[in-house]
Amino acid sequence: MYRARDHVQNERWLAELQRTADRLDLDTEARSRATDLFLSTVTEWDDDDNDDSKRAVVAASLYAGSLIEGDQRSQGAVADAAGVARLTIQQRWKDLLERAGLQPPSW
Structure with a gap:
């Protein structure tokens, strides 16, 4: 869960x-879910406001x-x-789901 703060x-990273969602032509539900996931986990991934870390969480x-x-x-x-390496996404997405309280797929 996240706070309004x-x-x-x-705000910069949500923009x-x-x-990025526009470039991918994602639908509204996917954008909303991505926003929730980002806000729910970004502070856990980023201890020093590192731009690369936040870009990776966006992706x-x-x-x-x-x-x-x-x-x-x-x-x-x-x-x-998103301007990141595919490996960045591969290494983070399942852990991101777990940190958000979701069960990643087992496949």
């Missing part, structure tokens, strides 16, 4: 999340949000749109 403190949130909501995009497509 988290939304304000991460980046929306721009992993978008991938996981699209997967959950059935508007799935490949890790490579999300990585390209």
Whole structure:
């Protein structure tokens, strides 16, 4: 769960999340889920306000949000749109789901 303050403190990254979602042409539900995942987990991933870390959380949130909501995009497509390596998403998305209190798929 997140607080309103988290939304304000991460306004720049939420705007980046929306721009990346636009590039991916994600539907509203996937965007909303990605936003919730980002805000629910960003403070756990980022101890020093590192831009690369937050960009990675944006990418992993978008991938996981699209997967959950059935508007799935490949890790490579999300990585390209977000400006991160595919490996970044691969390494973070399942842990991101667990940190948000969700069960990642076992496949």
